[in-house]
Amino acid sequence: MENVARIVTICLVSSVLFACSYPLGELGLIKSSKEVKVFDLKAFSDKKIDFALVKSVPLRTCLECHTSGSRSMDTADKVLKLQNDILESIHKGSMPPKSSGYSALNDCEKKILETWIEDQVRGRAAAMLVKDIPACAGAKAPEVKPKTDFKNLELSFENLKKEILAPKCLSCHASDSPGYQYALDDLQRMKDNELILATADESLLYQVTVPGRVKYFMPPKNKGIPPLTADEQDYLKRWIEAGANE
Structure with a gap:
């Protein structure tokens, strides 16, 4: 019991200094959030650079539009077929289009896409991790845009x-x-x-x-x-x- 009390005391101090709720959550004394930034950061940095990650990070805004037709990017084969056009547009800054309100890809996002394409072209079996890319040091996964509730969205x-x-x-x-x-x-x-x-x-x-x-x-x-x-x-x-x- 004395050990538990000691742990609780340490964690209360830690929660003030470092926003650390994990140990207390493990003890069942307070609810532990699964969205603590340090764990999100680690989870992202440990992700493999596969097509699922490419779709959810560098191509996430592209896939709001390019899901069908000749410019579709919804499969790995289609992206590889368009790789030269995609990379050229991204490095020029013409895609995602700023006129449509999108921000340009950051260095980490560009490197994830380039690394995945290079892996596919060279036939590398072992995928790199996000943390293996210097440009992604300290990066975290982009926030997922929640679905818009058009029924209750203000008319403007x-x-x-x-x-x-x-x-x-x-x-x-x-x-x-x-x-x-x-x-x-x-x-x-x-x-x-x-x-x-x-x-x-x-x-x-x-x-x-x-x-x-x-x-x-x-x-x-x-x-x-x-x-x-x-x-x-x-x-x-x-x-x-x-x-x-x-």
């Missing part, structure tokens, strides 16, 4: 742009995208171009997302970008009919 242009237009439209239809007639990142320009009218059914912005409604369907299937989901279409419709406000 900023939310529409962030949750729908950025991943599904702005890679082509941004103000700095050459060769495209309509920019969808400027609300006033959209209204001036009459993409948004009084109702969703009258608005070209909404019409193009409904299969068979008009000649051109967006996003186009040959771009490999998934169409709007039912919840995304509903959000777009409600936003338009609520006044299409900022």
Whole structure:
């Protein structure tokens, strides 16, 4: 009993100094969180550099769009087929597209992708670990974006742009995208171009997302970008009919 009391005393001091709840949790005295940063960091650094890690780290934003068509990256074979284009785009900083609100890959993410590709090309059987890459020292796994609750999301242009237009439209239809007639990142320009009218059914912005409604369907299937989901279409419709406000 004396030993237990001593451990409890040490852990109470440790929890103040180092946010360490693990020993107390083991004793059943307090609930131990599984999301303590030091353990998350170790778990990530010990991961093998396999395709599952590549999909969840360097390609996680790519796979928000490129899941079908000629630019699909959802299998190892497809990524290897596109490896030169992918690496060139990543190193140029053109992908993930900044105009769609994405951040460029950091050095660790780039090295994970490069290492995996090199392993596949050279036929290396033993996969490296994240901690074996100098650029990944101290890195932790990226946070997974929770699924958007469109039913309760506030109706605003900023939310529409962030949750729908950025991943599904702005890679082509941004103000700095050459060769495209309509920019969808400027609300006033959209209204001036009459993409948004009084109702969703009258608005070209909404019409193009409904299969068979008009000649051109967006996003186009040959771009490999998934169409709007039912919840995304509903959000777009409600936003338009609520006044299409900022």
